[in-house]
Amino acid sequence: MASIGFNELYFLLQGLKWxxxxxxxxxxxxxxFGLMVALARTAENRVLQRATAGYIAVFQGTPLLMQLFVVYYGVALVGLDVDAWLAVAIAFTLHASAFLGEIWRGGxxxxxxxxxxxxKALGLHYVSRVRDVILPQALKIALPATIGFLVQLIKGTSLAAIVGFVELSRAGQIVSNQTFRPLTVFAIVGLIYFLICWPLSLWGARAERSLQTASR
Structure with a gap:
């Protein structure tokens, strides 16, 4: 079995970068896009409400892995040559917009x-009303759930390897195949994920406690 040296660790860090x-x-x-979805979901226009509700239902009701496949291979079916990076970026943007849109709609x-x-009594028009009054309060209310989704999104990037995108998990698999030390390599990968996600989880919990205290 080969040892895990500087080159292997550097390769993992390159995966972490992506x-x-x-x-x-x-x-x-x-x-x-999620903000647009949230505003459409709370608009008085029934057509916008139903269209965005359907959009959210599709992305929340299907696995992220399937969404990656559809974007990557579906775009190729219409004759467009899209590399893995662009396809994955589009898929994750669409996925995140549906979840964030619903989170912020609740806020x-x-x-x-x-x-x-x-x-309305002060005569503020819709844009000022939303920008200056509604959104600052709504985003504060939705902050814990937004942070929680960010943690899930970080971990969900590991699925991008299925279309050939080399991120942290895929880099770990490559190093594991080269060194024949899967336990050591994936212990390092898991530790990196933990060091990123754990502080965010603490921040989310702190924000939730602050919100509960403020509402009393």
Missing amino acids: TLALTLIGFIGGGV IQAVPKGQTEAA
């Missing part, structure tokens, strides 16, 4: 109706 990059792209892209609806009525 894991973090994919998480960042998925979370930011999903956040932008928006949790804001007391009196806040909206007061904003």
Whole structure:
């Protein structure tokens, strides 16, 4: 069995870089589209409500692994040549937008109706009402669930290996095959995931406790 040296650890860190990059792209892209989904879900337009409800149902009701397959191979069926990086980024953005949209929809609806009525009484138009009154409170309410989803998204990036994307888990598999030390390699991989996700989980728990204290 080969030893695990600097080159192997460096390769794992390269995989970690792509894991973090994919998480960042998925979370930011999903956040932008998720906000649109949340606003559409809480709009008075029934067509928008039903369309976004269907969108959320599709992505929440199907496995992320299947979504990766559909985007990667489905785009190729229509004649477009898409590399693994772009396909995975699109899939994670769509996936995150559905979940974040529903999380933030719950936050928006949790804001007391009196806040909206007061904003209307002050003559604020829809954009100002949402931007200055509703969203700051809604995002604060939804912060614990948003952090929880971010943790799940980080761990979910391991599924990207199925379409040939080399992130942390796939890098660990490659190093394991080269060194024949699967327990050691995946112990290191698991430790890296833990060191990333555990502080986020603590932050989410702290935010939830602060929210509960503020609501008393």
